[in-house]
Every structure is written in C-alpha cells, then in structure tokens.
Amino acid sequence: MRFVTCLLLIGIALAIAACGGDGGTIATTTTVSTATTSTSGDATTTLVTPTEVTLSDLTGMWENSILTLEVNDGGEFLVLGDSSEDLMGGFIARDGDQFNFVTSTTGECPGQTGVYEATIAADVLTLTFVDDPCEQRASGFEEPLTSVSD
16 A cells, blocks of 8 residues: 555656646746848848847936936936936846846935846836835836937
8 A cells, every 4th residue: 555655646746747846937038139130032031039138238318207217337226206306326236137226225215125127129128027115116117218318
C-alpha cells in the first residue's frame, strides 16, 4: 500500500511540474519596438526588433494632461503640476524591467517609492503601475506621457 501511495505522489508531482506549477505567475518584459522596412518588388516587409527600455531612454521632458515629468542624465526626476509647480522630485533607479521612482523628503509623498514598468513607442512613454503608495503620482502616471521637444 505504501508503494502505491508513493507512486501516486510521484505521479502528481510530475504532472504539476509538466504543467508548469509556477503558481500562476506571468513573466513580463519591458520593450521598445523599432521597425525596419525593406521593399523588394511588390512586397514590403517590416521587421520589428524589441529592445529593452533603459534609464537613459527616460531622459528628457514628458507630459500628459495631468503633469509634466522631467528626467535628467543622472536619473533625477521632477514632477510638475498645473502652472509648472513642483510637486515632487527625487531619483529613478532601474531594477530589472521595473523603474523605481524614489521621492525626496520634500514635496508631495516624501520618501515614498513608486514602482512602474516602462514602454516607449513613437515618442510616447507608458508607465504601467506595479506598486505606488503615492496616489498623486499613480494617478498622474495612468495617462501615457508624450515626449516634449526642446
């Protein structure tokens, strides 16, 4: 009887492993798509090559109808609200495919960290919420941000 129970438990373990018993987690990847188009005769082929978003890709000024996000080469950020008032500032740290917006001790949400995944396509930055105790930043980042030319 013990032998049959042991075989049954081994069979269940193998079935779970074969079906991907990872607890239902889904891997995510942050990518930017670049397209290359070539034409040959009557056919046109577009190849899309995904590349990872880096901290330097965030450098510049981004805006939506709610706020303006400025990121410098050193990874420091500033969030401006209506009338260009400083709402918060701090620095951005990349952690794998996520970006941590760490707020300084002054302004809105002092000392809080917001975690987002980033994608950039056609000069539009989309920050996807992962975790952020700062409701003001989270609601401001819900809408995609468009690159502002200098």
